[in-house]
Amino acid sequence: MAEKDELLEHEHDGIREYDNDLPRWWLAIFWLSGIFAVLYVGWLHFGPGLYQDEALARDMKALEEYRTEYAKKNAGTAGGEVGESQLLAFAKNSDRLLTGQNVFVKNCAACHGENGQGIVGPNLTDNYWIHGGTITDIKRIVENGVLEKGMLSWKDQLPPDELNSVVAYVWSLHGTNPPNPKAPEGQEVPRS
Incomplete structure (x- = not known):
């Protein structure tokens, strides 16, 4: 039961x-x-x-x-000023150039083109420069921008190592002859 x-x-x-x-x-x-x-x-x-x-x-x-x-x-990039010799060394460092290319494509390609050929912004592959063509001039332009031309200041937008890497990448674009480059602008500044 x-x-x-x-x-x-x-x-x-x-x-x-x-x-x-x-x-x-x-x-x-x-x-x-x-x-x-x-x-x-x-x-x-x-x-x-x-x-x-x-x-x-x-x-x-x-x-x-x-x-x-x-x-x-990242010697010299974390808080300290990076000189011309360090920037030129970065332009020969493949890791730096890859970082710079990634930053460039993400932030700069809309105006300068993916290959630096220039769209709204100037062509970065020829010998002609509007605001100076040395690597320290390029760094100054990237850091401070050119507001009258519509380029922003990137020193507060990018960490120092990325900023220096993109400067090195822009320097390395010289002489690459991309398709459909924008006409030369500014003064000729031949590389030595």
Whole structure:
């Protein structure tokens, strides 16, 4: 004969409960949670979890090594003034040129064309320059812009390493002869 569910005498807001056992999966979760809590506290306070300060020291050392490597790679670009010789060296660094090309395509190609051939902005591949054609002139123009011609100042828009990379990339565009170049503008400034 089957057991009959019994109603408890307890009543709340007109609701009476049956005297049923909790589902087994609820009990399993309850007991597993308790076991996990005991094991975790033991691991954290008496086991390998106790040595979190060593893990922090290891991670801080790795971070310091990364920062040192980054500083060597970007020598002279993080907060300091980059001179002509450094910019010319950047123009020979393939990583810098790739970064500069990505920044150029993203920010400059709308006016200067993807290959620097000039659209609204001037052609950057020939010997003619409106505001000076040395690499330091190019940096000054990129940093400060030429508002009367519609070019924005990029010194507050780009991090120094990206700004210097795009200057190096523009310098490297000289003599590339892209298709459909814009007519020369400004004074001829031959490269030496």
